[in-house]
Amino acid sequence: MNTKNVFLRFTVFSLIALHSSLFTAGCSSFFTRFIANSFENLPNSPDTVAVKIVHPVFQNIGLSVLWVGHATCLIQIGDKVFLTDPIFTETAGMISKRRIEPGILATSIDKLDYILISHIHFDHLNYGSLSMLPKSAAMLLPGGGAEYTPDFGFSEYREMNPWTTFEADGVRITAVPVRHFNGRYGFDGAWLNYTSFTGYIIEYNGKTVFFAGDTGYDPEKFKEIGKKFAIDVAFIPIAPIEPHDFMKRVHADPEEALQIFRDVRAKIMIPIHHRTFVQGLDPSLTFAQDQLKRLVIERQLEDRVLILKIGEQRILVP
């Protein structure tokens, strides 16, 4: 065998080995089990929401909140309507199947002023869902999010880096730092040179709302937010929990969510980012919610931590 053939065979072998090793690397235990769980759920239809509010937007209201599911919250302050991380589709990222229907139909939102996107993961920046929403809205994105955002036809797009503020028509929206991770497709986080995740503070008509998006616990960041704003309502994620050592770096569990609630010194907390999709390796859909309920009862926080049902709307200030 001549040198050229040896070189060629070596090259071909190396390429096959490279393909195989990349595939194998992707099949780490957590990743494989998460994908397996997701595939297992693909054929199942999501549970239905018995009663869906048909007209969730009021002419004018002090402060109302409606949990659509996952991190999707419809918030109305006065005449302004805000929607966070909208997801109405049956799957996120092709394979993660919804376990319960969205609490309202996207078409029920007939007026929308602002769409807030906390980060660019499939379950938060969901293309199919964004295409269903009224085009009059302005869309706020985390820093760098524009590179992952096709033009949906909204009236305005704005990237928000931490501690920058968007002001229009009396509304102030400030991006605040949270703790999560970059990228949309996994490995692309390795070459993104900016922080593509954020929380938001909405201020309007004397009301202040904190939307934490998807975050792990970081005492410095949340205490700083608590010092700067007098928050009325805080939407704080509580899942996924398992595998705990892996998740806790980027996802708050119920205990940590309550700590965030204390740190930001909000009056009311509404848990989000649970009960809707397969969450990490959590053993059941209500795993995080059950833990939170226990903690809330132990600490007598029932009147301050509102655990909403999917599709439930509360008028906090008439």
Added chain:
Amino acid sequence: MVQKRTLWYISFVLLVGMIFPAGRQEATAQEHEQRSGISNSWLLMQAVPSVSWTSFPEQTRFAFEWEATPVLYSWGMTKLVRPLHFFFVTQPERFAGSVEFNISTQLYTSPVGISHWGFSGQLLAHVPLVEYGEYGGMNLGVARYNIAGISSNYIIGGFSTLFGFLHYNIKYSPADKIWMHSIEFRFF
């Protein structure tokens, strides 16, 4: 001759589409610098080759193929993002609607004539079909391949899926009756 004219016509249409895209809004002051870019991890991903099977009139050959995108024009993004991209392209910038000029090198596992190598220049349009192209899109274009020193023009048709990472393209050279099937992995 007619086939050559057809190829030139398709190239012309794609180039015109690249230079004068309909409905493209002018970039504004909000436009920002591209902040993600070439890094070691990105370079490592580019080392992952695509694979192709080429059916010449008398033989079929398997090849590994590496692509690079010297320039891509994206028309599917918001006005916050510049439409022109050089080498580094995020997945949405490609799959949400774009025309790219890319170059590739092929390494054939068995020799074609006296060489293992092929090279190409391709003008390829990506048309979004499902979820702005993230779940599915169509590829159309033209290419010129030089395989083992012989050049041929190809027309390209195919589709992409899996967030724009996986492309299946069929390339055909009408003049030389060569079919090429390629499974391409496009990572940014």
